[in-house]
Amino acid sequence: MKAAVTLRESQLGALFRAFIEVDHNLVVRTAGPFFASRQTEVVPGVQLAELFSLRHDREDNKTYSPKRVIGEMADTPERLELFCKSKNIRLAGIVFSIEGGFLLALNIVPEDFIIEDQGLTISDFSQIDSSVPALTLIGMQRALLAEARQAAIDLAKAQADAVELLDRTERIGRYIVHDLTNYLSIIRLNVANLARSGGSAETSRSAIEAATRHVSDLVISLERLTGHRDVEVQPIAVDHTIRANLAFLEASLPPDFTLNFIGSVPQAAVRVGRTELIIMLTNVIVDARGAMADGGAITITTFRSAHGPAVRLGERGEWVVIKIIHDGPGIDPAAVPNLHDPEPVIWPDSPDFVLRAVQTWARAAGGDARVTSMPGAGTDICIHLPICNDAEVPDHAAASIVGLAPPRTGAMARVLVVEDEIHALDAIVEILRMEGYAATPASNAAQALEALAAAEFDILLTDVIMPETSGVDLAHAVEARHPRIGIVLMSGYFPDESLLQPHWRMLRKPLDLSLLMQTLAAAHAAQAPVRSA
Amino acid sequence: MYGMAHRALRQMMVDRLGPAVWARIERETSTGPADLISLCVYDDSKTLALISASATHLGLPVDEALRDFGRYWVRYAELSSFGPIMDFTGQDLVTFINNLDRMHRSVVLAMPDARVPSFTLLDETDGRLLVRYRSDRTGLETFVIGLLEGLMDRLGEAGEVGVASREGNAIDFAIRLDRN
Numbered sequence A: 001m002k003a004a005v006t007l008r009e010s011q012l013g014a015l016f017r018a019f020i021e022v023d024h025n026l027v028v029r030t031a032g033p034f035f036a037s038r039q040t041e042v043v044p045g046v047q048l049a050e051l052f053s054l055r056h057d058r059e060d061n062k063t064y065s066p067k068r069v070i071g072e073m074a075d076t077p078e079r080l081e082l083f084c085k086s087k088n089i090r091l092a093g094i095v096f097s098i099e100g101g102f103l104l105a106l107n108i109v110p111e112d113f114i115i116e117d118q119g120l121t122i123s124d125f126s127q128i129d130s131s132v133p134a135l136t137l138i139g140m141q142r143a144l145l146a147e148a149r150q151a152a153i154d155l156a157k158a159q160a161d162a163v164e165l166l167d168r169t170e171r172i173g174r175y176i177v178h179d180l181t182n183y184l185s186i187i188r189l190n191v192a193n194l195a196r197s198g199g200s201a202e203t204s205r206s207a208i209e210a211a212t213r214h215v216s217d218l219v220i221s222l223e224r225l226t227g228h229r230d231v232e233v234q235p236i237a238v239d240h241t242i243r244a245n246l247a248f249l250e251a252s253l254p255p256d257f258t259l260n261f262i263g264s265v266p267q268a269a270v271r272v273g274r275t276e277l278i279i280m281l282t283n284v285i286v287d288a289r290g291a292m293a294d295g296g297a298i299t300i301t302t303f304r305s306a307h308g309p310a311v312r313l314g315e316r317g318e319w320v321v322i323k324i325i326h327d328g329p330g331i332d333p334a335a336v337p338n339l340h341d342p343e344p345v346i347w348p349d350s351p352d353f354v355l356r357a358v359q360t361w362a363r364a365a366g367g368d369a370r371v372t373s374m375p376g377a378g379t380d381i382c383i384h385l386p387i388c389n390d391a392e393v394p395d396h397a398a399a400s401i402v403g404l405a406p407p408r409t410g411a412m413a414r415v416l417v418v419e420d421e422i423h424a425l426d427a428i429v430e431i432l433r434m435e436g437y438a439a440t441p442a443s444n445a446a447q448a449l450e451a452l453a454a455a456e457f458d459i460l461l462t463d464v465i466m467p468e469t470s471g472v473d474l475a476h477a478v479e480a481r482h483p484r485i486g487i488v489l490m491s492g493y494f495p496d497e498s499l500l501q502p503h504w505r506m507l508r509k510p511l512d513l514s515l516l517m518q519t520l521a522a523a524h525a526a527q528a529p530v531r532s533a
Numbered sequence B: 001m002y003g004m005a006h007r008a009l010r011q012m013m014v015d016r017l018g019p020a021v022w023a024r025i026e027r028e029t030s031t032g033p034a035d036l037i038s039l040c041v042y043d044d045s046k047t048l049a050l051i052s053a054s055a056t057h058l059g060l061p062v063d064e065a066l067r068d069f070g071r072y073w074v075r076y077a078e079l080s081s082f083g084p085i086m087d088f089t090g091q092d093l094v095t096f097i098n099n100l101d102r103m104h105r106s107v108v109l110a111m112p113d114a115r116v117p118s119f120t121l122l123d124e125t126d127g128r129l130l131v132r133y134r135s136d137r138t139g140l141e142t143f144v145i146g147l148l149e150g151l152m153d154r155l156g157e158a159g160e161v162g163v164a165s166r167e168g169n170a171i172d173f174a175i176r177l178d179r180n
C-alpha cells in the first residue's frame, strides 16, 4: 500500500512511543524509543511471538496464529493489543503494512492507571497521550487521600493530647488545692495558738490572718479552675443536698456568724452538679462574709415558684428558688447593674466577680441568678433553677432550721488524729490537748490502725486525702472494727458523697477552730451505745 | 503558593527545630490547619510570611532559608505521598527536567489558581546542563537553586548549580556535574 503521508522515524517515535517494525515473519526490525530508552528484549532479530501474547477485537474466541491476525488487521482501524510475557506491560495500537513487513503503531497502556512501581515515566507517553494527566491526577488523588488520613490521625492525637493536658492540669490543680489547704490549716491553728499564749504578738497574728485570707481566695479560685464538677449531671434534691452539706457551708464562716437553712421544697430536684451547687453557695456565703464586718446572720431559704426569672420570660415550667439573705451592709449597688451587661470585663477583685460566676453557672443550668442590694440593710441573692420533673426524689424529713450542737469541752474524750501533713498534725494535737482532749497523733492510716490496736478511742479525726490509704477508706476500716467510734473527716475537698456514711461528720479545711470543737463535742455526745454497722 | 509548600516547610521546621517552634511560627503568622491543604492555592504573601518567620527562627537570611527549603522540598515530595509522581517525572536528571513541565501542566489541571513555572533544558553536554526557568513570580531564584540541588542529590548526581544569566522573567541556571 502506498503511504499517503510519510513519517520520519523521530516523529513516529513521538507519536507511537512503543512502535515495533517487523518483517512478514514477525521478526523485529526496529523498535521505538520506549524500548530504546531501557534494557528490554525487544531488539532487532527477535521473534515477536516469543515476547508478546496477542489480543485483538474479534469476538469469536478462536486462537489464530499471530502472523495471520496481524496480516488481516493491517491497514484496518482494528485495535491490536500485545501483552509482554515477562513484564506487566500492555501495548495497544493499530497495524500498517509497510515495505517488507508491518508497522505496529503502539503506545503503552498503563495497568489499572497506577503509577506506583510500574517503572514508567512521563516520557514513555506521547505528547498527546492523555494517560499522563490521568496518571498524574490519580497520583495526586491518592496523595490527598493519604494526607486526609494523616490529618485525621493528627486531629485525633491533638484531641487526646488536649484531654491529657486537661487531666494533668486538673490533677496538679487538685494537689495545689490540697497543699494550700494544709498550709492554711497550719496558719489558722497557729494563729489560735498565738492568741492563747497571751495575745502579745498581735502584729504577727494579723499578718497571718491577712495571709490566710489571700490563700483562702486562691483556694477558691483554684477550686473553680480545677472544676470539682460532676461530669454526668444527675438530678439532685435541693433541700437534701443543702442540708447534708450545711456543716461544710458553715465551716466557711467565723464563729460570729450564724447560718440558717429553711428548706420548703423537699420533693424538688434540679439537674445541676451536687458539688457545683455547694461550691456556688460557699462562694456566695464567703462573699457575704466579706461584706459583713461585724458578723451577722445568713439565711438560705428554698421555695417553689411558677414564675421563672426575667431572662427566661415565657418559658413554661416550675422553678426552685434558692434565696440567700444576709443582713450585711449590702453590696455596692453600682455593681449590680453590671450584672445585666451581657459581656462585661470581669476582674477577680471586682465586687460582682462571685455573683457573676453564680449567674453564669445558673444560666448554664437553665436558670438565672439575681441580686438585690438594699444598702445598709443587706443583700439578697435569688438563684432560680428549673425543676426537673422526671426525677425520683427520696422523701426526706420536712424542712427545719438546722443549727449545730452547742459547744462542749473535751471531757477527756480520746481522739485519734490522722493527718499526713506533720505541722498540721502537731498543731491539731496540741490544740486538742489544750481543750482537754486526749489526742493521739498518727501520720498515716497504717499508724492509725496500729494505735487502734493498742488502745481505745472515742473519735477518729482524719484527713481525707493522704498518700496510700485515704481517710475515707481508713474510716470504713476503723468503723468495721470499732462500730462505736465517732468518725470526723477533714478535707479541703468536697468528697464523693456516695463514699461516705450518713452519720459521719465532715469538716472543711482550713479548719475553723470553734467548729472543730463543736463537731468533736457533737460526735462524742452522739456516740451511740451500740451502732449496728 | 499551594499548601504542599506550607506542609513541606512545616515538616522542615519540625525536623530542624521541633514542633514547639513551628507552633510559634503558626501563631506569629496566624496560620492554621486550613492553610495547610496541599492542593489549595494560597496567596503568595502567606507563603512568604511563613518563610520569613522560619528564616528568623533558623537564624538565616530569607534567601538562604529559601535555598535550604528548595533542597528539603525535593526530599519531602519524595518521601510524602507525592513520591510516585516524582518517580513518574523521571529517574535521571535530564529526563526529570524535560518532563517537569508536563508534570506541572497535569497537576494544575485540578488547581485552576496555580501558576506553575516552566523549565527548559537548553543545552546538554556531558558535564554541564543549561536550564532555563521561566516564571511570573520573582524572588525565587535561590529556591530554584535549592530545588535543582535537591534533584541532583535525589537522582544520584553531584555538582554545582549557578546562575548563568537573567533576562526578563527568565533565569538560566548552569548545572556543572561531577561525572568521572
Ligand code: HEM
Binding pocket: B001, B002, B041, B042, B074, B077, B082, B083, B085, B086, B100, B104, B107, B108, B111, B113, B114, B115, B116, B117, B134, B135, B136, B137, B140, B144, B147, B148, B151
Ligand atoms: C510531586 C511533585 C510536584 C508537584 C505536585 C508540584 C506542583 C506544583 C504546583 C501546583 C505549583 C504551583 C504553585 C502555585 O502557583 O500556587 C508548583 C510551583 C513550582 N514548582 Fe512544582 N511541583 C512538584 C515538583 C517540583 C519539582 C521537583 C521542582 C523542581 C525544579 C518544582 C519546581 C517548582 C517551582 C520553582 C515552582 C514555583 C512557581 C513559580 O516559580 O512561579 N516542582 N509546583
